[in-house]
Amino acid sequence: MDAGVPNHATAAARQVDCPSSLCMAFAETLALDGGDALPSFQIAYQVYGTLNADKSNAILVCHALTGDQHVANEHPVTGKAGWWSLMVGPGRPIDTDRYFVICANVLGGCMGSTGPASSNPANGEPYALDLPVITVRDMVRAQARLVDELGIEKLFAVVGGSMGGMQVLQWAVSYPERVFAAIPIATAPRHTSQNIGFNEVGRQAVMADPDWCGGKYLTLGKRPAKGLAVARMAAHITYLSESALHHKFGRHLQDREALTFGFDADFQIESYLRHQGMTFVERFDANSYLYLTRAMDYFDLAKDYRGRLADAFRGATSRFCVISFSSDWLFPTAENRSIVHSLNASGANVSFVEVETDRGHDAFLLDEPELFRTVSGFLRGAARVRGLAE
Template sequence: MNIDYSKVKKITINAPLKLDCGETLEKFDIAYETYGNLDETKSNAILVFHALSGDQFVTGTNNVTGREGWWNQVVGSGLPIDTDKYFVICANVLGGCMGSTGPKEINPKTNKPYGLDFPVITIKDMVSAQTHLLDFLGIKKTLSVLGGSMGGMQALQFCSLYPERTFSSVPIACAASHSAQNIAFNELARQAIMADPNWDSGNYFLSGKVPRNGLAVARMAGHISYLSEQGLQSRFGRKLQEGDGLNFSFDADFQVESYLKYQGYAFVDRFDANSYLYITRAMDYFDLYKLNNGDLSKAFKNTNVKFCIISFSTDWLYTTEESKKIVIALNSIGAQVSFVNIVTNNGHDSFLVNEPEFFQTLKGFLDSTYEDFKNENSR
C-alpha cells in the first residue's frame, strides 16, 4: 500500500520533552484527530488513547490508509461516545508511525530517519507528550480520559501524573503492569522482526526494503493473544480451507491459519516495524507498582478522578484479576470507582467488537459523568 502521510494533521511542539530514558527531544510532532465540537464551557472533551496497533483515526475513514476507524462502533453520532455531544480527541502516540515523532521520522541531527537512534520511550513519555496537545487545544481539564489495552495503561498513567486534568477515566482491558507472559509475547514479536534480513538493524528505510515477513509473524503472535480459546474454537475449530481433505503440505490447511496470515500481512501495509519494537517495549516497561514502591494505591493518592474500570471475562492477556487489583487500590484510598466485568467469548479484543453490554456501560458512565462535570463547572 502506498501511504501518503502528507494527509496527517499534526502540530510541532517547540519545547523540550525530557524522557524517562534520560534523553531529551528538543521538539516533537504530535499527529492527532478531533471529532465533534468543543462546547463553550470546554466541559465535553474526551481524550481517547489508542492501543498498540491503533492510531489517531478513531472513527470514520482513515484518510491516510483508506481503512475504517478502529472504534467505528463506539465513537460517532448517536453512539456510546456520541460526537453530537462530546468533543473527542485522539493523538498518535510518541514513537508511533502515523505522523507523531517516532523511529520512521527524520532525525534533525542527521536528516535521515531515526531508526534505532530514536530514544527508547515509556507510557509516561507518551502521556506527557499528549498534555501538550491539550494545551494547544486550550483544554485545561477533560471530561474523561479513556482507552483499551495500551490505551488503558495511558489512561491510568495520565490519572497518576495529572489527576487535576481530568474529571473521570475509563481504563478498559488493561493492567497496572505488564506480566511476564505479556513481556514474553512481546519479545517473541520483536525477535521475529529483528530476525528478518530486511530489518537491517533497523535501517531498512535507507535500503527501501521492508521486513514484511518478520512484522507479519509478530502481528500473528500478538493476534493470538487478543482472542480467547472459546472464541477461536467457536469461530474456526478445525475447519479446513477447502473440502474435507488435508493437503499434506505446509500451506494453510486450516481456516485459522489463513485468518492469521491475513491479519499479519494486512498489518504490514499500515504499520512500521521499528514502531512495533518501540511501542511494545514501552508497554513492557509500564509498571505503576514499581513507580510507587510496590503500593499501587500511592499512584492515585488524593485523586478526585471518577473511575470506571472495565474488564472482559475471557481476556487472558489482561485478566479480570488484574483489573480487580486496580479497583482494590482505588478503593483503599476512598476513590470513586465502579467496576464492570463483562462476560463474553471475545477475549481481549472485546472492546473492539460488537459487545452491547460494553457499549451500555461506557455510554451510561460517560453520560452521568458529563452531567456531574457540567454541574461542577456551573458553580
C-alpha cells in the same frame, strides 16, 4: 486546518501539514523518562464534535498498540472504518454530538507522530533505533502538551483499552487535576511476565528478519515484512480466546475438502492468521512495533511508589470506571480488579464492570452491547456531576 479545531498555538507549537491528519509540531524539547530528550516533536491527531464554550466537554481517546488517531473516520491507508467507530460517533456511547473527542497517535507511533520512522533532526535520516526508548508516561506527557495547545485545561474524560488503558491510568496519576473521569478498559497496572514474553517473541521475530538491517531498513530501502508478519500472527492469537477461535474456525479447512498433506494453509485459522500478518505490515512500521511493545513492557505504575499501587493513586481525583472482559487472558479480570482494589484503597470514586464475553481481549474493539451500555451510562452520570447540559 479544519475550521472546527481550536487553535491556541503558542510560539512553541503550530499546526503543520500532515497526510490525512491534523498535526501539531512542537519546537521545544520533550524530556523523556529514559533521561534523554527529544529536541522537538510532533503529534498527529484527529478531532470529532465541537468543543463547548467553557471547554469542559473534551474526551481524549487513547489508542492501543497497533491503533492510531483514526478512531472514527475511514482509515487513510486501509480504507476501513475507524477502529472504534462503534464506540465513537454521533449517538454512539462516546457521543460526538455532545462531546469533543480527541485522539492522538502516540509518541513512538507511525501515523504522523514522532516515532522511529521520523526524521532525526541531527542528520535528516529516519531515527531508527537512535530514537530514545519511549514510555507510556512519555506518550501521556506529549498528549498533555497537545491538550494544552488545544486550550483545554481539564479533560472531561480519558478513555482507552489495552495500551490505551495504560495511558488512561497514567493520565489519572500524572495529571489528576486535568482528568474528570477515567475509563481504563482491558488493561493492567503493569505488564505481566507472560505479556513481556509475548512481546519479546514479536521483537525477536522482527529483529531476526535480515531486512530489518539493525533497524536501518528505511534508509536502505528495505522492510522486514516477514518478521513483522510473524510478530503480528503470534500477538493476534493472544487477542482472541480459545473459545472464540473454536467457534469461529474450529478445525474447518480453507477452500478445500480434505487435508493436503503439505504446509499450505489447510485450516481456516492458518489462513486467517497469515492474512492478519500480511495486511498488518502494509500499515505499520516495524521499528514502531519494537518501541510500542517496549513501552508496554516498561509500564509499571506502582514502581515509583515502592510497589504500592494505592499510593500511585493517592492524589487521583478522577471518577473511574474500570472494565474487563471475562475471556481476556492477556489482560485478565484479575489484573483489572487489582486496579479497582488499589483505587478503593486510595479512596477514589470507582465502579467496575466485568463484561461476559467469549471474544477475549479484542472484545473492547467489537460490538459488545454491555461495554457500550457501561461507557454511555458512566459518561452520562459523570456529565451530570460535571454540569454538562443533557
